[in-house]
Amino acid sequence: MNELADPKLNHLLAALPAEEFARLSPHLEPVTMKLGQVLYESGGALSHMYFPITSIVSLLYVLENGSSAEIAVVGNEGILGISLFMGGETTPSRAVVQSEGIGYRLGSRRLKDEFKEFGPMMFLLLRYTQALITQMAQTAVCNRHHSVDQQLCRWLLLSLDRLSGDDLKMTQELIANMLGVRREGVTEAAGKLRHAGIISYSRGHIRVLDRPKLERNVCECYAVVKKE
């Protein structure tokens, strides 16, 4: 990668006043995030905080028996590694790259120093954490009360919002992991959407054809999370 993306494409970094950004930017390290890459393991130590630019990362919570559920999604609107400044050294969830792309990262030491300046960075991080909590809560109720069909719509839209095009590279198997349902359930729900002419897909490539229709199928949870 010869051309480096502007760190300010991450909304959080963009919201930082010039002075703070200048102080931080020498320490920002560009990283490419590969599909399926695990940034944090659940219970593991955190060495960096990540600022996605074109990538999307899922926060998964994994049970002992291996079944899992997505509790939040982070794209260029947010950051990964909030536990770092919240006081824990470890994170309870696993962070998996859901859509390949680039981003920046910041060493934990540097981040903590910046946080302890009690400046704009701290308030930004806290406000984002608040938004993340909201997203988690909404996801939790959605899990409980809405059908797989609806959840798939929500998931597609949330992913789409964080990407430029109408394409996403993602197998039904992986989506099933995120939603915490069977792969067959996703196949069926996706089949309905395809039949309705809303999406098309094949072997790990999904294309959204009719976004307005997709939005008419989704549950209220999408709007709430989007507002963030």
Place this chain on the structure above:
Amino acid sequence: MNELADPKLNHLLAALPAEEFARLSPHLEPVTMKLGQVLYESGGALSHMYFPITSIVSLLYVLENGSSAEIAVVGNEGILGISLFMGGETTPSRAVVQSEGIGYRLGSRRLKDEFKEFGPMMFLLLRYTQALITQMAQTAVCNRHHSVDQQLCRWLLLSLDRLSGDDLKMTQELIANMLGVRREGVTEAAGKLRHAGIISYSRGHIRVLDRPKLERNVCECYAVVKKE
């Protein structure tokens, strides 16, 4: 109430260094929390932060159609109103008193001032928030993957841990609201536990007879949340 409880029975206040506690304590206002009382409405403004002593409060997330799910429980180990210092003026969830009791509260203005001292209070609050996030995440996966039976066990144990005795005052209807299931589902699950000699109950009074057995029925989620 002539006799006032010691504010330090709240773990968070207890963890505060003497100096900070002295500064805060004149502003702590004792409150009684009645069963079913709503401390915060979802989307509403927050005037105070609450420190439960003998009460237990549930954080509920309510959908448009009225169905709800509990996303976290707070007793004397924690606080209510984290949105206050996280930067939002409103909270996304509804806070309902689940077990009658007393507590203290602190005006939002005073709290924010204290938070901005960037002292021990801030770090305590942040660490607790981290624990709360963990609890929310665990609850979310539990919702998705575990049976009503297991969730009821978890719920009973979590409530019990925050009380002194083996009794709780709580109808099956309310438990159902918390777990986001039908009342009949709770009746059935509770019936099984009673039949197994683990609990007894009648008209809003539940008594746990055999806690070890209850713990053998619960899912892993309980242990994780308890560790906090």
Place this chain on the structure above:
DNA sequence: AAATATGTGTGCGATACCGTACAGACAGGT
């Protein structure tokens, strides 16, 4: 070209939970 791996479609029966309906048990007030 053949062999293998990966992703998707489909078709069961099993089951957990839902929605609804109603009956009985108990508490409190008049």
Place this chain on the structure above:
DNA sequence: ACCTGTCTGTACGGTATCGCACACATATTT
């Protein structure tokens, strides 16, 4: 003692999701 409201027990069909099994299609490797 009665009425009324609240809490609990039970039943029944309906449905979404599960768990499993297997066929098929399309990439990827050999």
